[in-house]
Amino acid sequence: xxxxxxxxxxxxxxxxxxxxxxxxxxxxxxxxxxxxxxxxxxxxxxxxxxxxxxxxxxxxxxxxxxxxxxxxxxxxxxxxxxxxxxxxxxxxxxxxxxxxxxxxxxxxxxxxxxxxxxxxxxxxxxxxxxxxxxxxxxxxxxxxxxxxxxxxxxxxxxxxxxxxxxxxxxxxxxxxxxxxxxxxxxxxxxxxxxxxxxxxxxxxxxxxxxxxxxxxxxxxxxxxxxxxxxxxxxxxxxxxxxxxxxxxxxxxxxxxxxxxxxxxxxxxxxxxxxxxxxxxxxxxxxxxxxxxxxxxxxxxxxxxxxxxxxxxxxxxxxxxxxxxxxxxxxxxxxxxxxxxxxxxxxxxxxxxxxxxxxxxxxxxxxxxxxxxxxxxxxxxxxxxxxxxxxxxxxxxxxxxxxxxxxxxxxxxxxxxxxxx
Amino acid sequence: xxxxxxxxxxxxxxxxxxxxxxxxxxxxxxxxxxxxxxxxxxxxxxxxxxxxxxxxxxxxxxxxxxxxxxxxxxxxxxxxxxxxxxxxxxxxxxxxxxxxxxxxxxxxxxxxxxxxxxxxxxxxxxxxxxxxxxxxxxxxxxxxxxxxxxxxxxxxxxxxxxxxxxxxxxxxxxxxxxxxxxxxxxxxxxxxxxxxxxxxxxxxxxxxxxxxxxxxxxxxxxxxxxxxxxxxxxxxxxxxxxxxxxxxxxxxx
Numbered sequence: 295x296x297x298x299x300x301x302x303x304x305x306x307x308x309x310x311x312x313x314x315x316x317x318x319x320x321x322x323x324x325x326x327x328x329x330x331x332x333x334x335x336x337x338x339x340x341x342x343x344x345x346x347x348x349x350x351x352x353x354x355x356x357x358x359x360x361x362x363x364x365x366x367x368x369x370x371x372x373x374x375x376x377x378x379x380x381x382x383x384x385x386x387x388x389x390x391x392x393x394x395x396x397x398x399x400x401x402x403x404x405x406x407x408x409x410x411x412x413x414x415x416x417x418x419x420x421x422x423x424x425x426x427x428x429x430x431x432x433x434x435x436x437x438x439x440x441x442x443x444x445x446x447x448x449x450x451x452x453x454x455x456x457x458x459x460x461x462x463x464x465x466x467x468x469x470x471x472x473x474x475x476x477x478x479x480x481x482x483x484x485x486x487x488x489x490x491x492x493x494x495x496x497x498x499x500x501x502x503x504x505x506x507x508x509x510x511x512x513x514x515x516x517x518x519x520x521x522x523x524x525x526x527x528x529x530x531x532x533x534x535x536x537x538x539x540x541x542x543x544x545x546x547x548x549x550x551x552x553x554x555x556x557x558x559x560x561x562x563x564x565x566x567x568x569x570x571x572x573x574x575x576x577x578x579x580x581x582x583x584x585x586x587x588x589x590x591x592x593x594x595x596x597x598x599x600x601x602x603x604x605x606x607x608x609x610x611x612x613x614x615x616x617x618x619x620x621x622x623x624x625x626x627x628x629x630x631x632x633x634x635x636x637x638x639x640x641x642x643x644x645x646x647x648x649x650x651x652x653x654x655x656x657x658x659x660x661x662x663x664x665x666x667x668x669x670x671x672x673x674x675x676x677x678x679x680x681x682x683x684x685x686x687x688x689x690x691x692x693x694x695x696x697x698x699x700x701x702x703x704x705x706x707x708x709x710x711x712x713x714x
Numbered sequence: 715x716x717x718x719x720x721x722x723x724x725x726x727x728x729x730x731x732x733x734x735x736x737x738x739x740x741x742x743x744x745x746x747x748x749x750x751x752x753x754x755x756x757x758x759x760x761x762x763x764x765x766x767x768x769x770x771x772x773x774x775x776x777x778x779x780x781x782x783x784x785x786x787x788x789x790x791x792x793x794x795x796x797x798x799x800x801x802x803x804x805x806x807x808x809x810x811x812x813x814x815x816x817x818x819x820x821x822x823x824x825x826x827x828x829x830x831x832x833x834x835x836x837x838x839x840x841x842x843x844x845x846x847x848x849x850x851x852x853x854x855x856x857x858x859x860x861x862x863x864x865x866x867x868x869x870x871x872x873x874x875x876x877x878x879x880x881x882x883x884x885x886x887x888x889x890x891x892x893x894x895x896x897x898x899x900x901x902x903x904x905x906x907x908x909x910x911x912x913x914x915x916x917x918x919x920x921x922x923x924x925x926x927x928x929x930x931x932x933x934x935x936x937x938x939x940x941x942x943x944x945x946x947x948x949x950x951x952x953x954x955x956x957x958x959x960x961x962x963x964x965x966x967x
Contacts, residue, residue: 526773602799605797614822
């Protein structure tokens with residue numbers, strides 16, 4: 295082979311490598327785009343809900359309460375008849391069957407929405423107000439274009455008569471899409487149109503908080519001890535190897551462990567953020583210790599020697615110099631560990647967080663769901679409305695993860711000091 | 715004839731199974747500069763790290779024999795190394811200022827030793843230390859800037875100031891100029907000349923010329939043994955040992 299040929303071959307090898315690299319990046323980006331596009335196209339509609347603008351007249355005969363009624367009286371009053379009466383005014387139904395079908399266009403929550411309006415202003419007797427009542431899931435999906443209306447009637451959940459009413463409302467411009475506050479404030483529900491991630495958000499928040507409070511101090515102290523104070527011997531090596539192994543243990547194993555120890559033996563309350571937090575802390579510990587030790591190790595020995603040489607004790611050299619320098623790396627490692635914990639599903643399913651919880655937990659010992667488990671729960675549901683809710687929850691989860699990772703990168707870049 | 719400040723007797727150092735120093739007997743005179751020369755890996759640095767017990771940091775390192783400072787046994791297991799290092803400062807091969815402000819770099823030592831209770835006392839210590847290390851004029855307007863923002867030579871003088879700040883009796887210098895350019899080196903050498911009026915100085919150097927310029931006494935190490943020690947003039951003009959002769963004339967090393 296001549297010199298020119300060899301040179302040519304070397305250049306070609308480099309070109310080939312560049313091509314492979316670019317292709318890989320392109321393929322990876324393509325997958326990300328497909329994923330994000332899929333989630334967004336499915337999920338973005340969940341942030342809007344379909345409402346039917348209806349005029350409500352508060353008839354004293356039907357309500358049997360007075361203006362200025364107390365909160366308890368209003369809570370007990372029956373608003374069902376008021377709703378029916380006003381709905382019939384909006385669309386004249388001829389008989390009982392038609393009334394039922396008309397009613398089914400609205401969410402079961404509509405009656406409560408009327409009641410809430412009255413709770414806000416208890417002088418509405420004899421007056422008429424305009425309310426945006428939440429439509430049923432079927433109408434919601436129909437209005438968002440997710441529901442095929444050209445199927446034969448017997449294969450549709452919406453009857454031909456309901457379609458006529460819907461079209462009538464559309465024509466009268468009574469149907470519109472509002473911001474879906476229920477999605478953020480409500481807990482889970484069997485009715486997709488009023489189901490929300492409020493409970494899951496609070497549950498996840500408590501879980502991660504407990505995970506942070508437990509895992510961070512333990513992990514940091516363990517790392518500092520192992521890295522700076524522990525004698526370098528077989529036992530330390532053994533511990534180190536085991537920490538690395540623990541970081542690779544499948545998360546479901548931690549779930550089993552929690553099931554056995556936290557629930558069966560210690561008898562902590564099932565399905566609660568408390569148990570979830572402890573379980574996630576166990577899982578996250580090694581995942582924080584590893585980056586924490588790495589950032590301690592990255593502090594050059596010359597800094598330690600410099601401190602020791604002016605007469606600092608070992609403790610002082612570590613806590614005055616090494617730990618502050620390792621802190622950015624430690625914090626970003628912690629945040630990334632927590633981000634992983636936030637997305638963890640399997641161990642939470644095992645400790646019963648998969649239960650159907652409607653109420654928003656008010657403390658870490660209330661039964662609760664969490665964001666990833668909510669995704670799992672809804673993805674199993676048959677109702678069409680839960681498809682968009684599932685994707686929207688994933689969007690929320692991804693947003694939190696991206697924000698956390700961004701904070702981690704920011705902390706590292708902002709506070710990392712250069713030692714030369 | 716000056717007083718003997720530090721006296722080592724039958725000093726042996728082991729790193730695990732490997733012996734790094736063999737039976738070193740070396741006296742260091744008070745307020746004098748002693749230079750230690752010899753090829754790489756000959757044990758010069760190991761020797762000076764025995765004086766402030768920096769070898770303690772290395773787990774596998776074992777030191778036997780005697781090393782005394784003013785009659786106090788440095789190698790005593792019960793000795794408080796923190797107190798020892800307050801008396802024996804050290805400057806390293808590569809400048810290693812803390813990634814903190816210039817002021818904090820100097821004030822750290824006095825603070826942990828409880829010197830300079832008030833801000834004005836600390837200010838004074840910082841100024842004095844920087845003056846003694848001939849850095850004051852260059853940095854007096856920017857004491858808040860990080861020590862790492864200084865040039866290499868300035869950083870090394872900052873490290874010397876840091877060592878001086880706790881008012882030690884002995885300063886150990888482990889090849890303090892090896893990472894510096896000739897101008898910075900000259901400044902450090904001038905500084906050493908000035909400092910020897912107050913402190914006992916031990917300097918490890920690879921530069922024969924530097925040893926001649928700054929030291930009064932020179933020790934030549936080879937393969938962990940102290941081959942020859944004596945007045946600098948004598949060692950460089952008329953050494954007793956053939957090996958010393960060969961090393962200083964550049965025949966090996």
